[in-house]
Amino acid sequence: MGGIEFLKGHGTQNDFVILPDPAARLDLTPARVAALCDRRRGLGADGVLRVVRSAALGERSAGEWFMDYRNADGSVAEMCGNGVRVFARYLTEAGLAGTGEFTIGTRAGDRPLVVHPDRSVTVHMGPATITGSSVTTVGEAAFSGVAVDVGNPHLVSFVDDDVDVLDLEKQPAYDGEYFPEGVNLEFVNAVDEGVLRMRVHERGVGETRSCGTGTVAVVAAALHLAGTDTGSSVVRVPGGQVEVTVAPGESMLTGPAEIVARGELDESWWARL
Numbered sequence: 001m002g003g004i005e006f007l008k009g010h011g012t013q014n015d016f017v018i019l020p021d022p023a024a025r026l027d028l029t030p031a032r033v034a035a036l037c038d039r040r041r042g043l044g045a046d047g048v049l050r051v052v053r054s055a056a057l058g059e060r061s062a063g064e065w066f067m068d069y070r071n072a073d074g075s076v077a078e079m080c081g082n083g084v085r086v087f088a089r090y091l092t093e094a095g096l097a098g099t100g101e102f103t104i105g106t107r108a109g110d111r112p113l114v115v116h117p118d119r120s121v122t123v124h125m126g127p128a129t130i131t132g133s134s135v136t137t138v139g140e141a142a143f144s145g146v147a148v149d150v151g152n153p154h155l156v157s158f159v160d161d162d163v164d165v166l167d168l169e170k171q172p173a174y175d176g177e178y179f180p181e182g183v184n185l186e187f188v189n190a191v192d193e194g195v196l197r198m199r200v201h202e203r204g205v206g207e208t209r210s211c212g213t214g215t216v217a218v219v220a221a222a223l224h225l226a227g228t229d230t231g232s233s234v235v236r237v238p239g240g241q242v243e244v245t246v247a248p249g250e251s252m253l254t255g256p257a258e259i260v261a262r263g264e265l266d267e268s269w270w271a272r273l
Protein backbone atom coordinates (compact mmCIF):
# COMPACT_ATOMS: atom_id res chain seq x y z
CA MET A 1 0.00 0.00 0.00
CA GLY A 2 1.32 3.47 -0.82
CA GLY A 3 1.92 6.13 1.78
CA ILE A 4 1.04 9.78 2.22
CA GLU A 5 3.86 12.19 1.42
CA PHE A 6 5.17 14.35 4.27
CA LEU A 7 8.09 16.65 4.95
CA LYS A 8 9.42 18.00 8.22
CA GLY A 9 10.73 21.54 8.57
CA HIS A 10 11.35 24.32 11.05
CA GLY A 11 11.81 28.06 11.37
CA THR A 12 13.92 29.02 14.42
CA GLN A 13 13.05 25.57 15.81
CA ASN A 14 9.27 26.10 15.61
CA ASP A 15 8.73 22.76 13.84
CA PHE A 16 6.10 21.56 11.42
CA VAL A 17 4.91 18.53 9.52
CA ILE A 18 4.22 19.59 5.92
CA LEU A 19 1.51 17.68 4.05
CA PRO A 20 1.44 18.35 0.28
CA ASP A 21 -2.24 18.04 -0.67
CA PRO A 22 -2.74 20.17 -3.83
CA ALA A 23 -6.27 18.97 -4.61
CA ALA A 24 -7.47 18.99 -0.96
CA ARG A 25 -8.05 15.24 -0.86
CA LEU A 26 -6.73 14.49 2.65
CA ASP A 27 -9.24 14.19 5.46
CA LEU A 28 -7.17 16.12 8.01
CA THR A 29 -9.13 15.57 11.22
CA PRO A 30 -8.07 17.09 14.58
CA ALA A 31 -7.24 13.54 15.78
CA ARG A 32 -4.88 13.01 12.83
CA VAL A 33 -3.18 16.37 13.39
CA ALA A 34 -2.73 15.64 17.11
CA ALA A 35 -1.30 12.18 16.37
CA LEU A 36 1.12 13.51 13.72
CA CYS A 37 2.36 16.23 16.11
CA ASP A 38 2.75 13.90 19.09
CA ARG A 39 6.50 13.46 19.72
CA ARG A 40 6.10 9.84 20.87
CA ARG A 41 3.26 8.25 18.92
CA GLY A 42 3.68 10.39 15.79
CA LEU A 43 6.34 12.40 13.94
CA GLY A 44 6.40 15.24 16.45
CA ALA A 45 5.82 18.91 15.63
CA ASP A 46 4.34 22.17 16.92
CA GLY A 47 1.90 22.22 14.02
CA VAL A 48 0.87 20.96 10.59
CA LEU A 49 1.13 22.91 7.32
CA ARG A 50 -1.19 21.47 4.70
CA VAL A 51 -0.16 22.68 1.23
CA VAL A 52 -3.34 23.12 -0.80
CA ARG A 53 -4.16 24.98 -4.00
CA SER A 54 -6.30 28.00 -3.04
CA ALA A 55 -8.73 27.08 -5.84
CA ALA A 56 -9.22 23.57 -4.44
CA LEU A 57 -10.49 25.11 -1.18
CA GLY A 58 -12.54 27.80 -2.94
CA GLU A 59 -10.30 30.45 -1.28
CA ARG A 60 -10.26 33.92 -2.89
CA SER A 61 -6.51 34.46 -2.63
CA ALA A 62 -4.09 36.12 -5.02
CA GLY A 63 -1.74 33.27 -4.14
CA GLU A 64 -1.88 29.94 -5.97
CA TRP A 65 -1.13 28.13 -2.70
CA PHE A 66 -2.97 28.25 0.62
CA MET A 67 -1.41 27.47 4.01
CA ASP A 68 -3.92 25.39 5.94
CA TYR A 69 -2.30 25.69 9.39
CA ARG A 70 -3.21 23.52 12.40
CA ASN A 71 -1.86 23.65 15.96
CA ALA A 72 -0.44 20.50 17.60
CA ASP A 73 -3.67 19.93 19.56
CA GLY A 74 -5.62 19.76 16.27
CA SER A 75 -7.09 23.26 16.49
CA VAL A 76 -7.16 25.60 13.50
CA ALA A 77 -5.31 28.94 13.66
CA GLU A 78 -5.43 31.95 11.38
CA MET A 79 -1.75 32.46 10.79
CA CYS A 80 1.76 31.18 11.58
CA GLY A 81 4.76 33.44 10.91
CA ASN A 82 7.39 30.71 11.15
CA GLY A 83 5.17 28.25 9.32
CA VAL A 84 4.61 30.56 6.34
CA ARG A 85 8.41 30.83 5.81
CA VAL A 86 8.79 27.04 5.96
CA PHE A 87 5.81 26.73 3.58
CA ALA A 88 7.58 29.11 1.16
CA ARG A 89 10.81 27.12 1.45
CA TYR A 90 8.90 23.93 0.58
CA LEU A 91 7.19 25.51 -2.47
CA THR A 92 10.53 26.84 -3.72
CA GLU A 93 12.38 23.55 -3.31
CA ALA A 94 9.52 21.58 -4.85
CA GLY A 95 9.56 23.87 -7.90
CA LEU A 96 6.00 24.98 -7.18
CA ALA A 97 6.79 28.70 -6.90
CA GLY A 98 7.98 30.37 -10.11
CA THR A 99 10.30 32.99 -8.65
CA GLY A 100 11.61 33.95 -5.22
CA GLU A 101 8.74 36.42 -4.81
CA PHE A 102 5.20 35.15 -4.46
CA THR A 103 2.09 35.26 -2.27
CA ILE A 104 0.70 32.61 0.04
CA GLY A 105 -2.95 32.60 1.10
CA THR A 106 -3.71 32.17 4.81
CA ARG A 107 -6.83 32.45 6.98
CA ALA A 108 -5.53 35.88 8.07
CA GLY A 109 -5.29 37.03 4.44
CA ASP A 110 -2.68 37.01 1.70
CA ARG A 111 0.99 37.10 2.72
CA PRO A 112 3.40 38.30 -0.01
CA LEU A 113 6.98 37.19 0.62
CA VAL A 114 10.52 36.99 -0.72
CA VAL A 115 12.76 33.91 -0.51
CA HIS A 116 16.36 35.17 -0.32
CA PRO A 117 19.43 33.33 -1.69
CA ASP A 118 20.86 33.08 1.88
CA ARG A 119 17.87 30.80 2.75
CA SER A 120 16.10 33.42 4.84
CA VAL A 121 12.56 34.50 3.98
CA THR A 122 10.94 37.94 4.40
CA VAL A 123 7.17 37.94 4.85
CA HIS A 124 4.75 40.88 4.69
CA MET A 125 2.79 40.04 7.81
CA GLY A 126 0.03 42.64 7.46
CA PRO A 127 -1.02 44.96 10.28
CA ALA A 128 -0.01 44.36 13.90
CA THR A 129 -2.90 46.03 15.73
CA ILE A 130 -2.82 47.02 19.40
CA THR A 131 -6.22 45.95 20.74
CA GLY A 132 -5.93 46.80 24.46
CA SER A 133 -4.40 45.32 27.59
CA SER A 134 -4.95 42.34 29.85
CA VAL A 135 -3.23 40.25 32.51
CA THR A 136 -1.65 36.78 32.57
CA THR A 137 -0.47 34.77 35.58
CA VAL A 138 2.48 32.38 35.69
CA GLY A 139 2.46 30.48 39.00
CA GLU A 140 1.94 33.19 41.60
CA ALA A 141 3.21 36.04 39.42
CA ALA A 142 0.76 38.27 37.52
CA PHE A 143 1.98 40.22 34.49
CA SER A 144 0.11 42.95 32.68
CA GLY A 145 0.44 42.86 28.92
CA VAL A 146 -0.35 44.58 25.65
CA ALA A 147 -2.90 42.74 23.50
CA VAL A 148 -1.88 42.62 19.84
CA ASP A 149 -3.69 41.17 16.81
CA VAL A 150 -1.35 39.85 14.09
CA GLY A 151 -4.16 37.95 12.38
CA ASN A 152 -4.11 35.77 15.51
CA PRO A 153 -4.33 36.93 19.14
CA HIS A 154 -1.33 37.73 21.38
CA LEU A 155 -0.71 39.16 24.84
CA VAL A 156 2.81 40.56 25.27
CA SER A 157 4.18 41.02 28.80
CA PHE A 158 7.49 42.73 29.51
CA VAL A 159 8.95 41.20 32.66
CA ASP A 160 11.62 42.55 35.03
CA ASP A 161 13.14 39.16 35.88
CA ASP A 162 15.01 37.05 33.35
CA VAL A 163 12.38 35.32 31.18
CA ASP A 164 14.36 32.09 31.60
CA VAL A 165 13.16 31.71 35.19
CA LEU A 166 9.49 31.49 34.19
CA ASP A 167 7.87 28.06 34.38
CA LEU A 168 5.93 27.87 31.11
CA GLU A 169 5.35 24.13 31.34
CA LYS A 170 1.76 24.72 32.50
CA GLN A 171 -0.77 26.90 30.71
CA PRO A 172 -0.45 30.44 32.18
CA ALA A 173 -3.82 31.84 33.29
CA TYR A 174 -5.44 34.53 31.14
CA ASP A 175 -8.78 36.35 30.94
CA GLY A 176 -11.07 34.06 28.95
CA GLU A 177 -13.64 36.82 28.53
CA TYR A 178 -11.07 39.10 26.95
CA PHE A 179 -9.69 36.26 24.79
CA PRO A 180 -12.67 33.98 24.08
CA GLU A 181 -10.75 32.18 21.29
CA GLY A 182 -7.63 31.71 23.48
CA VAL A 183 -4.36 33.62 23.18
CA ASN A 184 -0.65 33.25 22.50
CA LEU A 185 1.34 34.57 25.49
CA GLU A 186 4.74 36.22 25.01
CA PHE A 187 7.12 37.09 27.87
CA VAL A 188 9.85 39.58 27.02
CA ASN A 189 13.09 41.13 28.27
CA ALA A 190 14.57 44.21 26.63
CA VAL A 191 18.23 43.28 25.99
CA ASP A 192 19.62 46.33 24.24
CA GLU A 193 18.57 49.08 21.86
CA GLY A 194 16.75 47.19 19.07
CA VAL A 195 17.20 43.75 20.67
CA LEU A 196 14.46 41.89 22.55
CA ARG A 197 14.36 38.41 24.08
CA MET A 198 11.16 36.38 24.13
CA ARG A 199 9.69 33.14 25.39
CA VAL A 200 6.24 32.08 24.30
CA HIS A 201 3.39 29.84 25.38
CA GLU A 202 1.39 29.18 22.21
CA ARG A 203 -2.34 28.64 22.02
CA GLY A 204 -3.01 25.06 21.01
CA VAL A 205 0.60 23.96 21.48
CA GLY A 206 2.29 24.91 24.79
CA GLU A 207 5.75 26.40 25.10
CA THR A 208 7.53 26.47 21.74
CA ARG A 209 11.06 27.56 20.82
CA SER A 210 9.76 30.37 18.62
CA CYS A 211 6.59 32.02 17.31
CA GLY A 212 6.83 34.29 14.27
CA THR A 213 3.54 36.13 14.78
CA GLY A 214 4.57 36.42 18.45
CA THR A 215 7.82 38.20 17.53
CA VAL A 216 5.84 40.71 15.44
CA ALA A 217 3.42 41.25 18.35
CA VAL A 218 6.37 41.79 20.71
CA VAL A 219 7.94 44.50 18.54
CA ALA A 220 4.56 46.22 18.03
CA ALA A 221 3.98 46.17 21.82
CA ALA A 222 7.49 47.50 22.56
CA LEU A 223 6.97 50.38 20.13
CA HIS A 224 3.51 51.09 21.58
CA LEU A 225 4.94 51.26 25.13
CA ALA A 226 7.65 53.62 23.84
CA GLY A 227 4.95 55.90 22.40
CA THR A 228 5.55 55.16 18.73
CA ASP A 229 4.23 52.86 16.00
CA THR A 230 7.23 52.52 13.71
CA GLY A 231 10.54 50.74 14.20
CA SER A 232 12.61 47.57 13.89
CA SER A 233 14.08 45.07 16.29
CA VAL A 234 15.90 41.78 16.44
CA VAL A 235 13.94 39.29 18.52
CA ARG A 236 15.92 36.46 20.14
CA VAL A 237 13.99 33.30 20.90
CA PRO A 238 15.18 29.96 22.33
CA GLY A 239 15.43 28.59 18.77
CA GLY A 240 17.37 31.45 17.14
CA GLN A 241 16.52 34.98 16.12
CA VAL A 242 14.42 36.93 13.61
CA GLU A 243 14.18 40.54 12.45
CA VAL A 244 10.93 42.46 12.64
CA THR A 245 9.88 45.84 11.25
CA VAL A 246 6.57 47.42 12.21
CA ALA A 247 4.88 50.45 10.64
CA PRO A 248 1.26 51.64 10.62
CA GLY A 249 -0.81 49.04 8.78
CA GLU A 250 2.15 46.79 7.91
CA SER A 251 4.80 44.58 9.48
CA MET A 252 7.64 42.49 8.08
CA LEU A 253 9.28 39.36 9.45
CA THR A 254 12.62 37.97 8.24
CA GLY A 255 14.04 34.67 9.46
CA PRO A 256 15.35 31.26 8.47
CA ALA A 257 13.33 28.33 7.12
CA GLU A 258 14.63 24.79 6.69
CA ILE A 259 13.34 21.47 5.38
CA VAL A 260 14.99 18.63 7.31
CA ALA A 261 13.31 15.40 6.20
CA ARG A 262 10.85 13.86 3.81
CA GLY A 263 9.09 10.52 3.68
CA GLU A 264 5.78 8.69 3.63
CA LEU A 265 3.20 8.16 6.33
CA ASP A 266 1.97 4.63 6.75
CA GLU A 267 -1.48 4.59 5.23
CA SER A 268 -2.91 1.94 7.54
CA TRP A 269 -1.78 3.99 10.61
CA TRP A 270 -3.43 7.06 9.07
CA ALA A 271 -6.63 5.14 8.34
CA ARG A 272 -6.90 3.88 11.94
CA LEU A 273 -6.67 7.37 13.46
Ligand SMILES: N[C@@H](CCC[C@H](N)C(=O)O)C(=O)O
Pocket (backbone or CB within 6 Å): 014, 047, 071, 076, 077, 078, 079, 080, 081, 082, 083, 152, 153, 184, 202, 203, 204, 205, 210, 211, 212, 213, 214
Ligand atom coordinates in the same frame (compact mmCIF):
# COMPACT_ATOMS: atom_id res chain seq x y z
N1 LIG B 1 3.96 29.34 15.70
C1 LIG B 1 3.18 30.25 14.97
C2 LIG B 1 1.82 30.57 15.51
C3 LIG B 1 0.90 29.38 15.37
C4 LIG B 1 -0.54 29.67 15.71
C5 LIG B 1 -0.76 29.95 17.17
N2 LIG B 1 -0.39 28.87 18.04
C6 LIG B 1 -2.24 30.32 17.36
O1 LIG B 1 -3.03 29.47 17.78
O2 LIG B 1 -2.59 31.47 17.07
C7 LIG B 1 3.95 31.43 14.47
O3 LIG B 1 5.15 31.23 14.15
O4 LIG B 1 3.40 32.51 14.28
